[in-house]
Amino acid sequence: MKRIYLDYAATTPVDVRVVKAMLPHFTEIYGNPSSLHAFGQEAKHVVEESRHTVASFIGAKPEEIIFTSGGTESNNFTIGGIAHARSDKGNHIITSRIEHHAILEPCHFLEKEGFQVTYLPVDKYGLVDPGDVRKAINAKTILISIMHANNEIGTIQPIAEIGSIARENGVYFHTDAVQTFGHLPVDVDELNLDLLSASGHKLYGPKGVGIIYARKGIRMSPFMQGGGQEKGRRASTHNVPGIVGLGKAVDLAKEEMGQEIEHLTVLRDRLIQGILNAIEYSSLNGHPTKRLPNNVNVSIAYVEGESMLLNLDMEGIACSTGSACSSASLEPSHVLTAIGLPHELAHGSLRFSLGRPTTSDDINYVLSVLPGIVGKLRAMSPLYKKEVKYGSVQ
Amino acid sequence: MKRIYLDYAATTPVDVRVVKAMLPHFTEIYGNPSSLHAFGQEAKHVVEESRHTVASFIGAKPEEIIFTSGGTESNNFTIGGIAHARSDKGNHIITSRIEHHAILEPCHFLEKEGFQVTYLPVDKYGLVDPGDVRKAINAKTILISIMHANNEIGTIQPIAEIGSIARENGVYFHTDAVQTFGHLPVDVDELNLDLLSASGHKLYGPKGVGIIYARKGIRMSPFMQGGGQEKGRRASTHNVPGIVGLGKAVDLAKEEMGQEIEHLTVLRDRLIQGILNAIEYSSLNGHPTKRLPNNVNVSIAYVEGESMLLNLDMEGIACSTGSACSSASLEPSHVLTAIGLPHELAHGSLRFSLGRPTTSDDINYVLSVLPGIVGKLRAMSPLYKKEVKYGSVQ
Amino acid sequence: MEAYSEKVMEHFRNPRNVGEIENPDGIGKVGNPVCGDIMELYIKVKDNVITDAKFKTFGCGAAIATSSMVTELVKGKTVDEAMKVSNRAVAEALGGLPPIKMHCSVLAEEALKKALDDYQRRTVKKLSGKAA
Amino acid sequence: MEAYSEKVMEHFRNPRNVGEIENPDGIGKVGNPVCGDIMELYIKVKDNVITDAKFKTFGCGAAIATSSMVTELVKGKTVDEAMKVSNRAVAEALGGLPPIKMHCSVLAEEALKKALDDYQRRTVKKLSGKAA
Numbered sequence A, B: 001m002k003r004i005y006l007d008y009a010a011t012t013p014v015d016v017r018v019v020k021a022m023l024p025h026f027t028e029i030y031g032n033p034s035s036l037h038a039f040g041q042e043a044k045h046v047v048e049e050s051r052h053t054v055a056s057f058i059g060a061k062p063e064e065i066i067f068t069s070g071g072t073e074s075n076n077f078t079i080g081g082i083a084h085a086r087s088d089k090g091n092h093i094i095t096s097r098i099e100h101h102a103i104l105e106p107c108h109f110l111e112k113e114g115f116q117v118t119y120l121p122v123d124k125y126g127l128v129d130p131g132d133v134r135k136a137i138n139a140k141t142i143l144i145s146i147m148h149a150n151n152e153i154g155t156i157q158p159i160a161e162i163g164s165i166a167r168e169n170g171v172y173f174h175t176d177a178v179q180t181f182g183h184l185p186v187d188v189d190e191l192n193l194d195l196l197s198a199s200g201h202k203l204y205g206p207k208g209v210g211i212i213y214a215r216k217g218i219r220m221s222p223f224m225q226g227g228g229q230e231k232g233r234r235a236s237t238h239n240v241p242g243i244v245g246l247g248k249a250v251d252l253a254k255e256e257m258g259q260e261i262e263h264l265t266v267l268r269d270r271l272i273q274g275i276l277n278a279i280e281y282s283s284l285n286g287h288p289t290k291r292l293p294n295n296v297n298v299s300i301a302y303v304e305g306e307s308m309l310l311n312l313d314m315e316g317i318a319c320s321t322g323s324a325c326s327s328a329s330l331e332p333s334h335v336l337t338a339i340g341l342p343h344e345l346a347h348g349s350l351r352f353s354l355g356r357p358t359t360s361d362d363i364n365y366v367l368s369v370l371p372g373i374v375g376k377l378r379a380m381s382p383l384y385k386k387e388v389k390y391g392s393v394q
Numbered sequence C, D: 001m002e003a004y005s006e007k008v009m010e011h012f013r014n015p016r017n018v019g020e021i022e023n024p025d026g027i028g029k030v031g032n033p034v035c036g037d038i039m040e041l042y043i044k045v046k047d048n049v050i051t052d053a054k055f056k057t058f059g060c061g062a063a064i065a066t067s068s069m070v071t072e073l074v075k076g077k078t079v080d081e082a083m084k085v086s087n088r089a090v091a092e093a094l095g096g097l098p099p100i101k102m103h104c105s106v107l108a109e110e111a112l113k114k115a116l117d118d119y120q121r122r123t124v125k126k127l128s129g130k131a132a
């Protein structure tokens, strides 16, 4: 069976060139970078090289990069680390309702400790209004965290603008760039960023490695304590192959990002138009243009997401859904709810996320298969019957 | 130049069979285990297989294994996670003075939050007295954490005995088994363990992956929050290749551990005897027999560790030292201090840690090189001159 | 999420008894769009035996499979026997369900019970109608 | 730890002026076993010029290299010139030191200052001895 992976936002395969770069660090240059001897110093050298690569990619200095175990750690570390280090300055944090759970959950946790968190609303496209950020700032605000682009609906936020508001007010500004790092240009100065999170496995690098960019001079409580690594902020033996792999993935992104954006934007828009044209009662979620080049998120009325997903999977197509049925909480995606989708439509969402290897044929295949699946499920759906009978409007 | 790695306690090379097992999971079976589609479910399957392998290796159930990013996270997570989840039961923790910093630092941190921590002393061999554990327990004790074997001096603690005291008193018992997992038999029931930490890169597995064993029913505050992975206790996309690699490393350890113990014990004892015979004023640190099969730790009077280490490195031999000069704190190893070594001897320590590939020739080479280095450095040492002149006793 | 069993996937792939019954003897409607599952179960009863059962479902894989399975299970059963079909029985017949999907089997049981209740109400009505 | 510079390693590998001077004109002893570094610096002075310098050191790579370098730096200098040799100068001559090793260069400066002080005290003594 043909197998088409369209879930690159969940994770990417590791580029073969990245694997090749990692390989010697398992069996040959295997030292612990904290060791004084040659084996250790060789390993240290490649870790610092990778730090340099990552830093220069986003216009930062090497000492501003902290290696972590992934996007979740970077987010948890930043939220907790800044909150605890700055609790003498204030106890108020501003974020949005559509952040990844790796931001929202640490925020909820801080609320239990007595911090105050403002969760800004978004408009129907998923955009945060910079004016809302300005209004939310008070004398106790110590951190603003707004994601660069949303992982579900792909909406890209006005980060530079929010950053300049943060700076005017002397508040640290963090962005979760897990979905954009290596996919869109990111310059920490142009975007007025103080802190940034990214994860290796979203840009054809390895799983289990991520970074925090933390502007020089920023104090953060350490996340893991023990060996003093990463200037005492993040202990544990460096994941050398992972760090090298991330560096290589960044090298490749630097070269290929431009043409990837063009390539994917075309395919993305074809898939969106194809679905909206072929399937009645379907609609796009997220912003039509301020949108990740690889993100397609649609709601298909009267059918439930997981059952579409499973049917697509049976045809070899891998995608994801914001339906409650795929989550333990039985709540539909908080992002789709935040942009104002009624529950039925939130349950009937599909996300296709495209990647470097995606071809025009892949898009054609999806478009050839999806309408039939929707038709079959609608024939089974008690909602469709009624809506069509009574002609209710979407 | 001949290069001999004798720092396996710091980190091990990844076994080629482990690398081979990991490889398909970078580029072929690359899905996110949280995804519902086939790519995701394949990845999930191998993660669960590895969980099964790890669990059965230590006599645990698969659902009792939590995958982490390494030994430091496992230790930090356990100490903080148990303390916070059980703070309604009590606020007292018992540990030892010779734990890894990844245990001690979170304990110091908890003290600032109002927890009480007893740091038990050890005898001159580095042994914790189970009687001391019993005496230290009070009505508020919620956790005892004593490492299985010490990473510096190799001393193996009477874990089963301490565990049974903990159990009698209804206190959770954790061991940091980072140095023993895959090297010595570990059965959580025989050792009366409730919690255990281990790290992949100490047993020929990859860096950046570790485990916690947590006996069924134990509540721990989550360490990372976000995606709900690991039953909500440790969020973040699974490091699939790392987890698979750890599983394979465990498979190999299961097969090879027995003969490895025999092989290394012989080499270890030859190296110890060789050094003690060849070098005047040298002494063994740690217990002569209750000792990791791969650990040699000696103090060589009148010379400083780092300068010996660098000279050995110049001869191609990689080892480590507990000298202050290799640490940012300028304090000599807390372990060597805890066993009562005077500062001079603590500064003059060397650790050689042997591994699977270590040969008899390697040992001979060290023994042929070390005495010359010591001689050269002693000729430079103002301490040696005096001691020898005035015949002071060690 | 836990993967579905072979049996669940088989029923999901080829759901039995999809559709509505014209002039049913009992209808059970449960769920709502908020929770993401809606089931409608139709039964035809003759001489106290369920001769046909059909469903329409908006919901996930488990919701569709349990709907399919419950209609299969009750066909040919008496009303009293059908009353005893529990959500566990449905889940077991499917070779088990992932824990977070057990509520789908509960929904299927509820839809069945509602359809049977509906049948019984109608019967009472008819009888009392006749009596009147 | 940061790696050592080439120059540090070169001096560590081949330390210059190891040893003691018989009947030195000045001795400087600094450090203690607790901190892990002990340095002894010996100088020979003729006509106010340092004609020879030797050291004995217990310590790490940086301690040995700074000892070696400081003896090299002062040989041929007048006592006044030698007084101006700072720890920074020693570190710079070695192509820099890792931050956590800067204290070794401080130790070398202190050993030198002590040796020079010792020389001056002895000279004063000798002079006053003569005068008496």
Ligand SMILES: Cc1ncc(COP(=O)(O)O)c(C=O)c1O
Pocket (backbone or CB within 6 Å): A009, A010, A069, A070, A071, A072, A073, A075, A100, A102, A147, A149, A150, A151, A176, A178, A179, A199, A200, A201, A210, B226, B235, B236, B237
């Ligand atoms: C926006 C965003 N933030 C954080 C994460 C978490 O990253 P990781 O899975 O590497 O921990 C993800 C992906 O899962 C993401 O899409």
Ligand SMILES: Cc1ncc(COP(=O)(O)O)c(C=O)c1O
Pocket (backbone or CB within 6 Å): A226, A235, A236, A237, B009, B010, B069, B070, B071, B072, B073, B075, B100, B102, B147, B149, B150, B151, B176, B178, B179, B199, B200, B201, B210
């Ligand atoms: C006893 C012990 N505990 C914990 C650790 C930390 O493990 P990791 O470096 O994998 O975080 C180590 C090794 O560094 C260790 O030897």
